[in-house]
Amino acid sequence: MLSVTLASSDDDLRGILALQQQNLPRVLAPEVRAQEGFVTLEYTFEQMQRMHQAGPSVIALDGTRVVGYAITALPEVRAHVPELESLFAFADVLPYHGTPLKQRAYYLMGQVCIAQGYRGQGLFDRLYQHHRAVYGGRYDFLLTDISLRNPRSLRAHQRLGFQTVGQMQTPATDEHWAVVLWDWQNPAPAYPQTERAS
Numbered sequence: 140m141l142s143v144t145l146a147s148s149d150d151d152l153r154g155i156l157a158l159q160q161q162n163l164p165r166v167l168a169p170e171v172r173a174q175e176g177f178v179t180l181e182y183t184f185e186q187m188q189r190m191h192q193a194g195p196s197v198i199a200l201d202g203t204r205v206v207g208y209a210i211t212a213l214p215e216v217r218a219h220v221p222e223l224e225s226l227f228a229f230a231d232v233l234p235y236h237g238t239p240l241k242q243r244a245y246y247l248m249g250q251v252c253i254a255q256g257y258r259g260q261g262l263f264d265r266l267y268q269h270h271r272a273v274y275g276g277r278y279d280f281l282l283t284d285i286s287l288r289n290p291r292s293l294r295a296h297q298r299l300g301f302q303t304v305g306q307m308q309t310p311a312t313d314e315h316w317a318v319v320l321w322d323w324q325n326p327a328p329a330y331p332q333t334e335r336a337s
Contacts, residue, residue, distance in 0.1 A: 141206070141257070143265045145195040145273065152187040154205025155196065162252050178252050179286060179314070180222050182210070189219045190249060197269045199253070199262045206257045209266040210249030211274070223247060226284050229307050229318060240282070245320075246274065248283035251292075263295055267321075275323050284316035293317055 146152060160166070162178045182190075190196065193215040199207030212220065217227050231241040248270075253262050270281060284307065285293045297303075301319040308315050 140201075141260070141262065142200050143207075143262070143269050144198060144200065145269075146191055146198050146208075147195065149188075150203070151198055151205060152184065152191060155187060155198065155208045155210065156182065156184060158205055158208060158252055158254055159250065161254070175255065175258070175291065178250050180250055182220070182222070182249070186216075186220050190216050194246070194274065196249070197266050197273070199257070199266060201257070206254040207252065207262045207266055209251040209270055211270070212247040212249035214246060220249075223249065225307065225309060226282070226316075226318070229284075229305065230282055233305055233318070235280075235304060235320065235322075240280065243280060244278045245280040245282050246278050248281055251283075264299060267299055271321075271323060279322070279324050281321040281323070282318065284318050287315045287317060293319070296321075 146155065159178055159181065163181065187196075187210075190210060190212055194211040194213040196211045197209045198205050212223055214227070217224065226247060230245065230247075231239065233240045235243070251263065251266060253266075267281075274281075283296070283301075285296060287293075287306075293303075296319050299321070301321045303317050304320045305318040306316060307318055
């Protein structure tokens, strides 16, 4: 029985990191990356603990095994997770309906991933809807960036209602990103549900 809940133990955090390691570009064949998507950031256990203390991440469990996750990155963790600094800095000056985002209540999706074998079962939507249920009363927006090499993830976010609000580049890796935002105050219409994404 699959359940979607908040991470609540160090074992849950280790489960997130184990699933992350299985979906990094360096361990996936090119055709798998193209069809199934991938994750880019590698967090340490200490970073996961800091993020968890600020705001627990949402996980999907099959029994006690983590088979999906959506990592919560609240603004309080910014100084402790330098991998997210470029996105926080971009968001600070990003105008949205005429107001810089730094003047609004937002947080970042640190990463989302579904285990192979559990994709196409609606877990992606359930993870994000749980985020909205837990954090929607405190935050106006949820923001994340998606590699332009990962069209599957971009389509899945758009289908849920995320809007592309900008693009950025990571000079060190020459990675290009779409910056997408889920507006919980004035939601955009979600794309038709023609496929379930991971």
